[in-house]
Amino acid sequence: MYQQQWRKQVLESKSKLLVTSVKKLYRRGAWRNIRRIIHKTHAPDIGLLLEELDRAEAASIFQMIDTTETKAEVLSYVDSKIQRELLEKLDAVESKKLVSLMDSDDAADLLGGLPKDLSEQILSSMHKEDSEEVADLMRYPEDSAGGLMSTDYLAMDQSLSVEEAIKEIQAQEEESLISFYIYVVDEDENLVGVLSLKALILSKPTDRLRDIMTRELITVGLETDQEEVARIVEHYDFLSLPVVNDDMALEGIITVDDVIDVIREESAEDLKAFARVGGEDESFLGQFRGRFPWVLFSYFGGICAFILVSSLGKKWIDSSFLNLAAFVPLLLALGSVISGQVSVAHLTQHEDTNFDSEFFKAFLKDLGLAGIFTLLFCLVNYWIFNNVFETGKIAISVSLILGVQILFASTLGSFVPTILKKMKLDPAIASGPLITVIVDLVGLLLLFQWGM
């Protein structure tokens, strides 16, 4: 996943070039040139561009897109914050038109991210059929087949002939219909078969769909988990997968591009889980909530280790040194959990290989989190060691050292992956062991040099 980030980055350098040149032209007011560039640029790249510009720039560049169709497509590629900003600048008529032109699954995602009054206003002004479809989609949980599916598909009656089917395709007004497969239904609108466009072209004009379609169907239900959906699409190499209700009536289709997003999401989740970073939310509070439980868990593990070592060690020695020794596991555990969290956050969230402003913003955010952990655990630790374990004066020193360790682990967790990327080493492989060893040694040095 993030290994790609330090490899040859054709895609990234291409989009950087786009951003720089558009910004330059924007400052010069060279609207004609910008229009020409936008016209030649693919919708996903315009999406990337808008995400890099500031509000005002993005809004006026968005207006320079030629057609409403392209605008709708671009809108489906930007994140929900920018979708909201762009839509708020448009009047009701234009927003409505844009949303109607989007794929129904993208439209549902977009409306789900808008303030309630704005989304209701748009929904109420849309064609009844469209708005009902989208409102339906918004009801399903995001990680179910229902939440993932689109209602834009080609369904045809099994009694049609090939010639009639081709005529019907040619008559479709919506260009966005995903149409590599035709889903074949019976008179009750229940799914009975599937047919590729290729098979259609290869058949005689007079053939009936029911005679040329594939009847061995693989389908999923509305409530099927998105990871099960991903496994099925992957296992059968499908380009899309039909979603049916309990009566086998076709409700929607899931396309392979959405499945790729699910697989990416999943694997980022796994890595974060392994690094004990919980939560999707990348806000400061969200990150705090995701990381805190694991830091706390490690702290209590360390406290157990302290109790164990200090009581067993009493047989051998009876000095403050025993308390220092018993504190080692706690110090190492907190250093390792914090540095792991920060380095994985850097690896998964930040693509850059440079110490640029984006890097320092992320670094300061992590350091801010570490600051809060430091304050919290310094105080709690001092209280526990002073009042519960009654360790005397070392309660102050070990608590301060613990705080320094947390701040140092966070700093190293930020810098080491980027330094390794600059050295063309794989940060995923080398970060963990390297950071752990350095953090451990520095923590031990602090503890045994200044602990007493």
Next chain:
Amino acid sequence: MYQQQWRKQVLESKSKLLVTSVKKLYRRGAWRNIRRIIHKTHAPDIGLLLEELDRAEAASIFQMIDTTETKAEVLSYVDSKIQRELLEKLDAVESKKLVSLMDSDDAADLLGGLPKDLSEQILSSMHKEDSEEVADLMRYPEDSAGGLMSTDYLAMDQSLSVEEAIKEIQAQEEESLISFYIYVVDEDENLVGVLSLKALILSKPTDRLRDIMTRELITVGLETDQEEVARIVEHYDFLSLPVVNDDMALEGIITVDDVIDVIREESAEDLKAFARVGGEDESFLGQFRGRFPWVLFSYFGGICAFILVSSLGKKWIDSSFLNLAAFVPLLLALGSVISGQVSVAHLTQHEDTNFDSEFFKAFLKDLGLAGIFTLLFCLVNYWIFNNVFETGKIAISVSLILGVQILFASTLGSFVPTILKKMKLDPAIASGPLITVIVDLVGLLLLFQWGM
């Protein structure tokens, strides 16, 4: 990725049912019934079935597949060991026919996995054109666009009319051609545009391809890294991506199903890298080679920590207890690296939620590896502590405790993820912290109870 494994497993239970019923019918010699089942089963599922049967069963079931086309498709879904076993039972004529019918990228992968004499024999008996294509593909590195691409694509001259293009599609003999896009070339066979089947159907019969094709092409070179390929397909939501040489001549296409495999592979690699499990090779020796460097690295980190703590601590105390305390970081580091390696190996390689024979096979393999590490590090550690650090009698006890710690960490790393799965907890999230805390506490107990 592996989170799915403990969720609702429609796919897995379906294929288990298939395996059990076919095995039962096989024992009864009910060939007719097996044939009927095989006829109704999708090729990827037959592939799964063959992987679960023993050699003889698999070979005779493979022969019951109706058509050579389906046989070729099934062959592309099984792993290379089974491909070899199945092909070795066939005569040259049939093997040749099967390989010719496979997609060229799958055929190249298959031949690459066969013994050299067998693959050359098959290649030499194939049509010259086919065999040259496949031999070409075998030259590119597996993780480059060239190694990933297939040479089965539709390319047409830009001067053709829509009517002529449709006729040409209908005349294609190879059913397997991937044909959602038509790649449009000029008179020098250079790629100049792309066209979807849908666009073809929507155009007038007399339109020329050059007038209706999309000219804004996104292409990759033969040597482009597979992860860059994955990013591009993902970014633009493509179903396939053309691969061109330096002169823009079309060399092949990469399809989205291969891209999904790349993404899966990548994310497993990232997770393994994070858990310090190197290497793709799942053999005993391969796993040893992948894991050993990280265990060794941790050991040396621990030795540094020992030197640091024992020299700093001399100021405060002068007894064997100092050596025990200084040994703590080494003991914890080795426990954590070993348990992490084993638990991630279990999470990524074993789908089962039960303590079945597959689980115990994996458990014993990991324990065998741990046994070798134990032997190695016990001896090395004893030698270092006895001869270099001259710690006296505790050299024996700490080395033995280190060995017990390694074996215990490996055992816990095997059992805890599966226990968590049985308890319906997410093993990815809970394994790491839980195992670390238990292994740490047990190691410390051993060390301070019996270390002197």
